Amino acid sequence: MKTVKIIGVPEHFNLPWHLAIDEGAFEDRGIKLSWTDIPEGTGKMCELLNQKETDLAIILTEGIVKSITEGNQVKIIQEYIASPLLWGIHVDANSTYKSLNELKGTTAAISRFGSGSHLMAYVQAKQMGWETEKLKFNLVNNLDGAIESLTTAKADYFMWERFTTKPLVDSGIFRHLGNCPTPWPCFVLVGTDEFLSENMTLVKHIQEIINTYTTEFKQIPRIDATLANKYHQKLEDIQDWLHITEWSQKQLPETMLLKVQDTLKELDLIDKSIPVSKILN
Template identity: 50%
Template sequence: MLNLKVGGVPEHFNYPWYITLKNKEYTKNRINLRWQDFPGGTGDMCKALRSGEIDIAIVLTEGIIKDIIEGNPSKITQFYVESPLIWGIHVNAKSKYQDISELQNATIAISRYGSGSHLMAIVNAHNNGWDIDKLKFKVVNNLEGGIDALNKGEADYFMWEHFTTKPFVDEGTFKSLGNCPTPWPCFVVAVREEIIKNYSKDLKKVLDIINNCTKHFKKIDKIDQTLSLRYQQQLNDVREWLSITEWGDATPVSEDFITDIQNKMKAYNVIDKTVDSRSLIKNMYI
């Protein structure tokens, strides 16, 4: 039986992995798949892929593209979520800040450099016409670290997925100043090249299983209630998230599309250079 390790953020996006693991769908195909939560997000997962701590990552598009360009020996095998990720822009509930325009010279809490919270802060700054070179960052590791940094005044604002942080806005921990959607599909499946080379049939089976689950995910009986309870989110927020989320599938990742994303990332100063998109992807269904 093949052992494989997959990592992702402990958020509602990855509940399909919980379902398929609970149903032992991988075991039935002689694959011992183990899930690992990464509260630290994309930067943490990129590091884990590099070290071999995990074999597969459900990771933010911008983060893994940047890290593969910088030497991560992994490839994008497909889009996991094709819709944008909605990044909420949060300050402490008692903060003096009332509008995003006031944050130009403020200190930004980020989980780590190269993470989505870091790269999307750059995108947000670009959208607002701020000087990227003057941005100030405070590394906080994860969502809990962001809450702590804002409470202590060590950072002024923190960007994290809108629906994950909505409960903290509702309870009065955060104040939301607005949102910043990703200008590209948000999550991809990234796999270490060694796994792609040596276990492609097994990898394809893993992708078949998760794609079949996400294909029918919205139709699962009372899935909105299940997600609301598990992730402690308001039912209306879960229903809104389900309505705007589009899952990926086995459709091959277009080189031109990845090139377009790279060009956007370079224009946003998220990456310094673009590369041949063929070096970033490995389609498993061609």
């Protein structure tokens, strides 16, 4: 039995992996897939990949592309979620901010530099016509850190996946001011170069299994109720999320990868674009 380490965020996007593990789909192929939740998100996952503390990851597209251009020895194996990620923009429930325009010049809470919450703050600022070089950040590590940061006014707003943060809005901790969808497919499956070079057949088995699960995922009876219960969401919110979310079973299109790099370069978040062949497996 070959042990393979994989990491991802503890969010509803990744339930197909947990179902496949629980049902023994990987073990049937001689693979012990060891999953670890990383609540800190993409910035932390990039570090773990760089340190070779994991073999695979389900990670945000823009975050891993930036990391690869900076020398992280990782390749994108395939697109995992084909649809955009809907980033909710949140303030403390007792904050005086009533519109996105009022956030100009304020401080954003981010989990880590190079994380989605960091990179998407630039995308959002550009869309609003703000000067991105004047953005200010407060490092908060994870969702609990963001709550503490906003409630103590160390930061003014926080961007995180809309549906993951919805319970905090419903409970009166955050107030939701708006959304910023990613301009590209949001999650990809990646692996370290070392692992991929030594285990290509095994990786193909893993792809076949997860792609079977994601193809059939929305057809699972009462999957909306399962998701709502497991991730502490309202049923109607999960139904809305399922409606806008599409899993993928193919490689990330080269045109989309070029768009990600062009956007990051335009925002001065990467120094240069690199050939597609150095990013895609």
